[in-house]
Amino acid sequence: MKEETMRFYLLDVSYETEMSKPVILLWGVNEGNERVLLKDPRFRPYFYVLLREGVDSVSVKNEIMKLSKPKSPIISVEEVKKKYFGRPRSALKVTTVIPEYVREYRELVRTIDGVEDVLEADIRFSMRYIIDKGLKPHAWYDVKVKELGKSPVYRVDNVYEVLEDLREVHSDERPELRALSFDIEVYNKSGTPRPESDPIISVAIATRDKVMSKVAETKSDLEVIKWFKETVLELDPDLVYGYNCNNFDWPYLIERSKRIGIKLDVGRKVGVLPTSGAYGHYSIPGRLNVDIYDFAKDVYEIKVKTLENVADYLGVMKKEDRVIIPGHEIYKYWEDPSLRETLRKYNEADALSTYLLAEIFVPFGEQLSYLTGLPLDQVGAAPVGFKVEWYLMRIAYSVNELVPNRVERKVQSYKGAIVLKPIRGVHENVAVLDFSSMYPNIMIKYNVGPDTLVRPGEKYDPNDVYVAPSGHKFRKRPDAFFKISLVQLLELRKEIKNKLKELDPSSPQYKILDDRQKAVKVLANAHYGYMGWPHARWYCRECAEAVTSWGRKLITESIELARKLGLKVIYGDTDSLFVIYDKEKVEKLIKVIEEKLGFEVKIDKIYKKLFFTEAKKRYAGITQDGRIDIVGFEAVRGDWAEIAKEVQEKVIELVLKEGDTKKAIEYVRDVISKLKKGQIPIEKLVIWKTLEKRLDEYKVEAPHVSAAKYAVERGYEVRKGDKIGYVIVKGAGKLSKRAKPWFLSSVEEIDTSYYIDHQIIPAAMRILGYFGVTEDMLKGRAYGLMAFFRKESENESKDKRA
DNA sequence: TCCGGCTGTTG
DNA sequence: TCTTGCAGCCGGA
Numbered sequence: 001m002k003e004e005t006m007r008f009y010l011l012d013v014s015y016e017t018e019m020s021k022p023v024i025l026l027w028g029v030n031e032g033n034e035r036v037l038l039k040d041p042r043f044r045p046y047f048y049v050l051l052r053e054g055v056d057s058v059s060v061k062n063e064i065m066k067l068s069k070p071k072s073p074i075i076s077v078e079e080v081k082k083k084y085f086g087r088p089r090s091a092l093k094v095t096t097v098i099p100e101y102v103r104e105y106r107e108l109v110r111t112i113d114g115v116e117d118v119l120e121a122d123i124r125f126s127m128r129y130i131i132d133k134g135l136k137p138h139a140w141y142d143v144k145v146k147e148l149g150k151s152p153v154y155r156v157d158n159v160y161e162v163l164e165d166l167r168e169v170h171s172d173e174r175p176e177l178r179a180l181s182f183d184i185e186v187y188n189k190s191g192t193p194r195p196e197s198d199p200i201i202s203v204a205i206a207t208r209d210k211v212m213s214k215v216a217e218t219k220s221d222l223e224v225i226k227w228f229k230e231t232v233l234e235l236d237p238d239l240v241y242g243y244n245c246n247n248f249d250w251p252y253l254i255e256r257s258k259r260i261g262i263k264l265d266v267g268r269k270v271g272v273l274p275t276s277g278a279y280g281h282y283s284i285p286g287r288l289n290v291d292i293y294d295f296a297k298d299v300y301e302i303k304v305k306t307l308e309n310v311a312d313y314l315g316v317m318k319k320e321d322r323v324i325i326p327g328h329e330i331y332k333y334w335e336d337p338s339l340r341e342t343l344r345k346y347n348e349a350d351a352l353s354t355y356l357l358a359e360i361f362v363p364f365g366e367q368l369s370y371l372t373g374l375p376l377d378q379v380g381a382a383p384v385g386f387k388v389e390w391y392l393m394r395i396a397y398s399v400n401e402l403v404p405n406r407v408e409r410k411v412q413s414y415k416g417a418i419v420l421k422p423i424r425g426v427h428e429n430v431a432v433l434d435f436s437s438m439y440p441n442i443m444i445k446y447n448v449g450p451d452t453l454v455r456p457g458e459k460y461d462p463n464d465v466y467v468a469p470s471g472h473k474f475r476k477r478p479d480a481f482f483k484i485s486l487v488q489l490l491e492l493r494k495e496i497k498n499k500l501k502e503l504d505p506s507s508p509q510y511k512i513l514d515d516r517q518k519a520v521k522v523l524a525n526a527h528y529g530y531m532g533w534p535h536a537r538w539y540c541r542e543c544a545e546a547v548t549s550w551g552r553k554l555i556t557e558s559i560e561l562a563r564k565l566g567l568k569v570i571y572g573d574t575d576s577l578f579v580i581y582d583k584e585k586v587e588k589l590i591k592v593i594e595e596k597l598g599f600e601v602k603i604d605k606i607y608k609k610l611f612f613t614e615a616k617k618r619y620a621g622i623t624q625d626g627r628i629d630i631v632g633f634e635a636v637r638g639d640w641a642e643i644a645k646e647v648q649e650k651v652i653e654l655v656l657k658e659g660d661t662k663k664a665i666e667y668v669r670d671v672i673s674k675l676k677k678g679q680i681p682i683e684k685l686v687i688w689k690t691l692e693k694r695l696d697e698y699k700v701e702a703p704h705v706s707a708a709k710y711a712v713e714r715g716y717e718v719r720k721g722d723k724i725g726y727v728i729v730k731g732a733g734k735l736s737k738r739a740k741p742w743f744l745s746s747v748e749e750i751d752t753s754y755y756i757d758h759q760i761i762p763a764a765m766r767i768l769g770y771f772g773v774t775e776d777m778l779k780g781r782a783y784g785l786m787a788f789f790r791k792e793s794e795n796e797s798k799d800k801r802a
Numbered sequence: 803t804c805c806g807g808c809t810g811t812t813g
Numbered sequence: 814t815c816t817t818g819c820a821g822c823c824g825g826a
Contacts, residue, residue: 383814416817417813529815536815544816574813617812617819632820637810689809700807700824735823812818
């Protein structure tokens with residue numbers, strides 16, 4: 001067979017064992033837009049043995065060789081010079097054949113005399129390949145290959161053997177990938193569906209240009225699952241999208257198909273089912289299965305992240321333009337044949353909105369994948385700490401650092417950032433000054449890291465260390481591992497931003513680079529938090545403590561400088577200062593902070609008006625363009641009823657924009673009277689809270705816990721992590737006894753006085769209290785005569801609405 | 803009346 | 814399953 005050089009776009013890396021030897025599988029697309037599989041049989045698993053200082057490496061080497069087993073022989077033990085926490089160390093690189101044997105050898109080697117530790121034995125084989133070969137998913141490569149020809153086992157256009165390592169080709173082109181999204185609906189008459197008994201009643205698939213679906217005709221879902229499998233194989237997508245599919249759709253489909261006897265091998269290897277892999281995601285051979293919910297979780301502006309809400313918020317599908325069926329009623333739309341077309345439309349709308357959301361989120365995910373090396377299906381599912389860590393492991397490889405093991409540690413808290421007490425009241429013209437990337441810049445400037453930290457009892461030259469206000473000391477040289485990583489990220493971001501200036505914002509290249517710049521920011525900002533995470537390989541509590549102490553000092557000194565310039569400081573939190581805006585003085589302050597303290601500060605925004613209570617982390621303001629910002633108050637929290645949030649938002653608007661407390665009072669009264677008349681829909685009375693633990697783990701009977709138990713008693717399944725939506729109904733006794741799941745309640749049952757006294761009034765008073773308004777004024781008890789006028793104004797406002 | 807459990811936020 | 818600081822509700826004593 002002939003040898004050739006192929007241009008190849010990498011999507012995913014996996015491996016399999018062929019004739020007792022591992023073969024790396026590189027899935028992707030070539031320049032001719034064919035689906036190709038590259039097999040690299042040359043790579044072998046290995047790990048490092050850290051030797052105690054002064055130990056004779058030859059004897060340890062011999063001991064290790066003796067452990068070799070015929071099933072996966074130790075091929076080589078090689079002495080290497082590495083660094084461990086910045087210090088030069090001798091280590092042995094032990095190479096074997098079968099990846100699964102690494103674990104076994106690790107345990108045996110650990111017991112040998114002279115061995116301090118075994119390192120990098122817990123890095124997955126395919127990731128090992130990605131790191132060592134410097135590969136980045138979603139990039140182009142030139143690679144010398146030998147054609148193996150089409151195979152009956154792999155569902156790709158062609159298979160090749162890799163002859164030489166891949167060489168990255170820098171290109172902003174993106175190949176034409178095929179994608180589909182899918183969604184299933186399930187029979188749920190008895191509450192939360194169970195795959196043992198409840199069939200799938202409808203499946204929908206959406207692609208760039210069409211939406212397809214199949215609704216079950218009988219209670220057997222054989223036809224529906226068959227249709228799903230055939231359609232996926234026929235469309236042969238590179239990317240498969242779902243919404244919460246790793247938690248629901250995939251496990252459900254797999255369990256149902258197993259019961260029915262269909263082999264759900266929808267991937268690019270015949271006979272292989274989707275399997276549950278790292279970070280709880282489902283891995284489909286040769287395809288990237290992306291759960292869009294993982295990305296939606298990061299949009300913190302959306303409180304309840306249902307597919308409808310997210311699609312509506314991001315404007316890809318407005319709620320009023322689609323069919324919506326309450327989750328617990330889905331079965332009804334199947335049981336009644338005349339409603340099945342509605343069910344189909346609902347299912348199709350879900351699949352389509354998932355596809356449209358994917359178009360927004362996936363490009364960003366691809367860039368995170370490019371930076372961290374984690375394939376796209378995992379990078380979404382991986383928590384931030386792991387994303388940072390994979391990125392750091394790539395850096396470690398490039399600077400010859402050994403990767404520390406993960407170790408169990410007990411949680412040790414430390415002092416965090418500074419938060420100033422705000423000056424209460426309404427302020428005009430307030431500038432918000434932000435330190436740019438404060439923590440990353442502190443880490444860079446003071447060379448912070450576990451490798452530069454001077455530990456108790458260690459010798460150091462006082463001229464050669466930075467001393468943090470917390471007392472911790474860091475060597476000025478050599479460059480800390482975190483500094484290398486952060487400098488690289490910040491420089492990359494600057495570079496990208498410069499390139500963006502030359503590009504047309506509507507071009508695809510702009511989009512790619514803009515997503516990459518955001519991904520870089522995410523990784524850089526997470527470095528500080530990563531250090532203080534006990535689960536981190538490069539954990540360093542002292543480092544995190546030192547960073548926050550430098551941060552507090554920076555803010556305190558900046559306040560001093562501001563005061564010296566005659567600027568009034570209203571508030572500040574972590575890396576921001578709120579000052580009364582005086583253009584000249586603020587510009588001067590920015591300059592002085594830069595000169596004297598060595599940090600960059602920017603005006604983030606200017607508020608025309610800004611309102612504070614005495615509480616920290618809560619304020620509301622109007623920006624120069626007339627937008628209202630609400631921070632921290634009930635209106636932006638998920639655990640207050642919609643009606644209370646609406647009232648508070650409106651009150652803030654009336655008070656700040658129009659300066660009209662009277663109107664605000666009337667508005668609140670109007671809402672209260674509507675509530676009493678039962679004119680507020682129950683959806684606006686729901687209070688949402690997350691179950692952060694299992695039901696039996698709670699020490700106290702909180703309302704949402706009690707509501708959850710109520711649902712469980714009626715056959716609904718409630719799990720840790722679920723959002724519980726409840727309402728307070730009439731009755732006596734503790735609130736928790738009167739908290740009921742909202743979908744099992746009606747407006748007639750609602751305890752309106754609870755909503756008035758504990759939701760609407762407190763939310764309104766939080767603001768109005770500072771303008772001399774009393775509770776009684778909101779309830780209308782203050783003046784008898786007012787009651788007269790109230791009727792009038794109520795009628796008026798009703799007229800206006802009509 | 804006060805404290806601790808709990809949740810959701812903030813930067 | 815990146816950090817700490819903070820507000821405020823509710824149950825329980």
